[in-house]
Each structure stands twice: as structure tokens, then as C-alpha cells.
Amino acid sequence: MKTSALEPLRYLSREDLDAIHKSALRILERTGMCIDHTKALEYLRDAGCQVDMDRRIAKFPADVVEGAVARMRHNFADANRWPKRMSVRYSQVKFEAQPFRVYDDFAVSAGGFCVFIWDGESPRRPATLQDVRQALKLADKLDQIAYTGLPISAQDVPVEIRPVVMAAELVKATRKYGGIETFQRKDVGYVARIGEIVAGGREAHRHNPILVGYAEARTPLCFDAVMADVMLAHLELGLPQSLDTMPNGGATAPMTAAGVLAVGVAETLGGLVLGYAVDPNATMTVDLTPGFCDMRSMHFGYAGAERMPLLSARVQLVSEYYGCPSGVHGGKTDACVPGIQAGVEKAMTMYVAVMSGAIGFGTVGQLENCVTYSPQQLVIDNEIARFIRKAIRGIEVNEDTLALDVVEAVGFNGHTYDHPHTVSHFRDVELLSPFFDAKSWGVGDSLDCERFEKRAAAKVRELTAMESEPILTPDQVAEIDEVVKEATMDLAA
Numbered sequence: 009m010k011t012s013a014l015e016p017l018r019y020l021s022r023e024d025l026d027a028i029h030k031s032a033l034r035i036l037e038r039t040g041m042c043i044d045h046t047k048a049l050e051y052l053r054d055a056g057c058q059v060d061m062d063r064r065i066a067k068f069p070a071d072v073v074e075g076a077v078a079r080m081r082h083n084f085a086d087a088n089r090w091p092k093r094m095s096v097r098y099s100q101v102k103f104e105a106q107p108f109r110v111y112d113d114f115a116v117s118a119g120g121f122c123v124f125i126w127d128g129e130s131p132r133r134p135a136t137l138q139d140v141r142q143a144l145k146l147a148d149k150l151d152q153i154a155y156t157g158l159p160i161s162a163q164d165v166p167v168e169i170r171p172v173v174m175a176a177e178l179v180k181a182t183r184k185y186g187g188i189e190t191f192q193r194k195d196v197g198y199v200a201r202i203g204e205i206v207a208g209g210r211e212a213h214r215h216n217p218i219l220v221g222y223a224e225a226r227t228p229l230c231f232d233a234v235m236a237d238v239m240l241a242h243l244e245l246g247l248p249q250s251l252d253t254m255p256n257g258g259a260t261a262p263m264t265a266a267g268v269l270a271v272g273v274a275e276t277l278g279g280l281v282l283g284y285a286v287d288p289n290a291t292m293t294v295d296l297t298p299g300f301c302d303m304r305s306m307h308f309g310y311a312g313a314e315r316m317p318l319l320s321a322r323v324q325l326v327s328e329y330y331g332c333p334s335g336v337h338g339g340k341t342d343a344c345v346p347g348i349q350a351g352v353e354k355a356m357t358m359y360v361a362v363m364s365g366a367i368g369f370g371t372v373g374q375l376e377n378c379v380t381y382s383p384q385q386l387v388i389d390n391e392i393a394r395f396i397r398k399a400i401r402g403i404e405v406n407e408d409t410l411a412l413d414v415v416e417a418v419g420f421n422g423h424t425y426d427h428p429h430t431v432s433h434f435r436d437v438e439l440l441s442p443f444f445d446a447k448s449w450g451v452g453d454s455l456d457c458e459r460f461e462k463r464a465a466a467k468v469r470e471l472t473a474m475e476s477e478p479i480l481t482p483d484q485v486a487e488i489d490e491v492v493k494e495a496t497m498d499l500a501a
Contacts, residue, residue, distance in 0.1 A: 015110070016324070016328075018324055019320050025325060033274075035271065035274040039067075040065050041225075041230065042065055042230045043231045044232050045233045052066045052068075053066075055281060076277070076284050077280070080330070081105075083292075084103060084104055084332065092216075095220070096220075097119050097187040098297075098337055100334065101248075101333075102367060103332075111366070114361075115367065116154055116390075117371055118147040119159060120158070120160075120370075120378055121160070122374060122381035124376075124381070125143075126345070126381075126382045128384050128461060135161060136162055136163070136164045137164055140162045141177060143160050147373070147386065148184060149471040151390070152391075154184060157188060157189075171195040172195060175199045176491070176492050185206075195499075196238060197241065202219060202488050203218050206484065206488075214247065220242065225251055227255045227275060228255065231251070239251065239283070244287075249290065250294055251278065251295065253297065255275070255296070255299075259308075265298075269298055269322070276295055277294065294330050296322060297336075299318065309342060311354075319360055320364035322336060323336050323364040334367060336366045337361070337370070338357045338360070338362070339389050340353060340354070340357045341374070343376070344376045354372075355392050359399070372390070373389055384465050
């Protein structure tokens with residue numbers, strides 16, 4: 009099958025990209041960042057930044073930032089460096105240079121650490137450990153889901169040990185290892201140990217990291233002590249990092265796309281400088297998750313129409329300008345329940361992400377602005393992703409596909425319904441999904457407005473009732489249980 013030859017959407021010219029980058033440099037040099045972590049400030053001071061220890065402010069000279077960007081680009085061009093990739097909460101990151109194009113082999117990710125679950129039959133409720141296990145089982149069996157973090161986070165597990173317990177549940181349930189959340193420095197060591205058990209040792213885990221948390225800025229332009237601790241802990245273990253940032257236009261950033269992007273780029277470049285200051289050989293990338301504040305609700309809008317150009321520009325900045333192939337948010341909705349709004353927003357955020365050159369998107373299965381997980385919605389999102397994959401596929405032109413012999417054989421007023429050429433091609437050409445109908449009015453359940461949701465619920469029941477093969481050996485499970493036991497005694501004390 010021919011891959012897509014489509015050019016990515018580009019909302020920004022080269023001059024625009026340069027202007028945003030230069031604006032980020034100015035923000036870092038003149039305003040700087042508030043970094044509430046003594047050791048991080050010392051690292052930055054040693055790297056050439058201007059540091060005010062009393063005010064906890066670091067200012068970044070432009071040449072220091074440009075040096076970090078050049079180092080990152082050089083590392084991505086080095087075919088001998090590893091690791092090559094890692095999962096993050098919403099998708100994938102690759103640490104190697106790749107063409108900027110439309111990827112029809114895009115990866116779909118489920119995860120997000122949602123607090124609530126809604127099964128379509130009862131009121132929304134806090135997620136339990138059993139819900140987590142069922143969610144991971146479902147994600148593991150859905151064919152479009154390539155990676156999964158934790159679709160939901162068990163609220164009946166004490167928060168102090170929740171990241172470690174969730175990491176253990178993830179690796180026991182699936183090989184689609186996605187990103188993990190870490191709340192404090194101690195979490196990182198325990199989660200990394202679980203990853204090492206699965207990977208076959210510390211070096212194997214560093215070479216192919218399967219469980220990596222991440223640090224996140226407190227926008228605008230702040231990096232708090234907890235998140236700085238999390239970043240440093242990962243770097244000390246030789247694990248890859250980036251500083252994620254979520255500038256919110258109209259709330260924590262200017263109410264213009266260019267302003268939002270400039271703030272986000274400044275924040276993530278500040279994290280890049282810090283990463284290399286801690287370890288010049290670190291595996292680092294850049295990341296940002298920009299959005300606009302919905303002035304009706306004051307929510308961070310994940311799926312409004314105004315966010316589509318912003319998502320596309322974010323992919324262009326990170327993947328094309330900085331040369332860091334990555335996924336982006338997609339399959340998002342601000343709706344609380346499945347339906348027309350959710351369907352439109354899910355499909356558009358997936359399509360725009362892929363058509364903008366993202367190597368993947370996520371996290372799917374979420375409702376209500378990424379607060380609530382729905383197993384039915386996860387099944388629906390799986391089908392929407394299948395639709396998108398079919399929609400962007402390339403068109404293969406050769407002797408067989410031109411089918412001139414078929415045209416000549418059929419002649420005038422003929423048909424190709426039962427021609428061998430049709431029989432051999434229609435399954436590959438068409439999206440023959442049981443979810444997307446082509447029925448006549450009144451036939452079957454064609455007039456049932458909730459048929460999609462009902463079929464999704466039936467699919468959830470079917471897949472979660474299926475038996476699953478063990479993912480790990482009994483020895484690995486026992487080792488992981490010991491790590492969880494140790495973490496429980498340590499962190500819950």
C-alpha cells in the first residue's frame with residue numbers, strides 16, 4: 009500500500025517561525041523564569057544564566073538558549089545515540105531526525121490519568137482500581153490503540169503511592185506501554201525500577217525507556233520545586249526529559265495564537281537549557297501544549313475550533329522548526345457525553361493533528377475536558393481513528409489499479425459488482441466498519457439516534473469479557489509487587 013504523499017498543513021511561514029523563536033528568546037532573556045529550586049538554579053548559573061537566588065529568578069542569555077537548541081538538533085542527527093523514542097502522556101516522542109510529512113502510520117494513545125469514569129449507564133463517579141484494570145484491558149484489545157498510559161487513575165489508592173501502583177498495573181496489563189504520571193521525586197525511582205524489571209535491567213531501560221514521567225511548567229514562566237525535582241530525578245537516572253507547558257491564551261498567556269506560542273516555546277526552551285545544564289549528554293526534547301481559555305467557562309479549551317490552527321502550529325514548531333518528531337493532543341472533546349459535539353471535536357482534533365505532521369495523537373477515551381474517562385468513548389475513538397487512517401491513505405497508481413483491462417472487459421453499460429478485480433480490492437479500499445453505516449431509511453437500527461453508543465457499549469462488554477494472556481512472568485510480577493510494597497511503606501508513612 010502506498011503511503012500518503014500529502015504535504016502537512018502549515019499555518020506558519022519560515023518568517024513566522026523565526027519570529028516566535030526570537031520572541032521566546034527575548035522572554036527568557038528579559039523576563040526569565042521563576043524556578044523555585046535551589047539546585048536547578050545552581051545548575052543554570054553554572055551554565056551561564058543570570059540567577060537571582062533570593063528572588064528565585066533565572067534569566068537566559070540568547071546564546072545559551074541557542075547553544076542548547078543546537079545541541080539538541082545535533083543529537084537528533086546522530087544515528088548512534090539512544091534512546092530513539094519514548095511515550096509521553098498523550099503520544100510519542102522520537103529522538104531522531106525524520107522528514108516533516110503526513111504520517112499515515114500515526115500512533116494512537118490512550119491515557120491521561122482521568123479522575124472520573126462514566127459508563128453511560130450510571131452517574132459519573134470516581135474511578136477505582138478495578139476500573140483501571142478494566143480500562144487497561146480494553147485499551148490493550150483495541151486494534152487502533154498503539155500505546156496506553158493510564159486511561160483513569162484509581163481514586164481509592166492513596167495519592168502518595170498512586171503513581172507507583174498505577175505503573176505496576178500498567179505493565180501487568182499491556183505491552184502498549186505509554187507515559188506515566190509522577191507526583192514527587194521519590195515516585196521516579198520506584199517507577200523506574202518497575203520499568204527496569206520489565207525491560208531487563210537499568211541499561212536496557214535507558215536504551216528503550218518504557219516508563220517515563222515528565223516535568224511540567226506552571227505557566228506563565230514558573231517551574232515549581234516539585235516538578236523541578238521530578239525532572240532532575242529522571243535526568244540523574246539517565247532517562248529522557250522535556251519540560252511540558254500549557255500556556256492558556258486569555259488566562260496565563262496573551263489572547264492571541266502567536267503570543268500563546270511564544271510563551272510556551274520560552275518555557276520549554278528554559279527546560280531544555282536546564283536539562284543540558286544537569287547533564288550535557290542528556291536526551292532532551294521540547295514540548296508545549298497550547299490552548300485558549302474558554303471565556304464562558306474559564307476552562308482550558310481542548311477542542312474548540314480556535315484551537316485547531318494552534319495545534320497545527322505547535323506541530324510545525326516542534327517537529328519542523330526544532331526538528332523533534334512528536335505527537336500532539338488529538339481525539340479531544342470538551343463535551344461531557346458522547347454525541348454530535350464529541351464526534352465533531354474528536355474527529356477534527358485527530359485529523360488536524362495528523363494532517364499537520366504529528367507522528368501520533370492522544371489521549372483518546374476522554375470526555376469533559378480530559379477529566380472523565382468513558383469506555384464507550386474509547387471504543388468510539390478507536391473507530392474514528394480507523395476512519396482517519398483510511399481517509400489520509402495514499403492513492404496507488406499502477407497497471408493493476410488503473411484497471412484498463414477491467415474497463416475494456418465491462419465495456420458500455422456494464423457493471424463491476426462481481427468482477428474479480430472488485431472482489432480482490434474492495435476490502436482494502438473501503439472502510440467496512442460495523443459502526444459507520446450505509447443503510448436505507450428505516451432499515452435495521454438506522455433511525456436509532458444512539459446506535460453508535462449502543463454498539464460501542466456492546467463492544468466494551470465483548471472485549472472486557474475476553475481472557476487475556478499474561479504479560480509478565482511470575483518472577484517479574486513478584487519483583488514488581490515487592491517494589492510496590494516497599495514504596496507503600498516508604499511513601500505512605
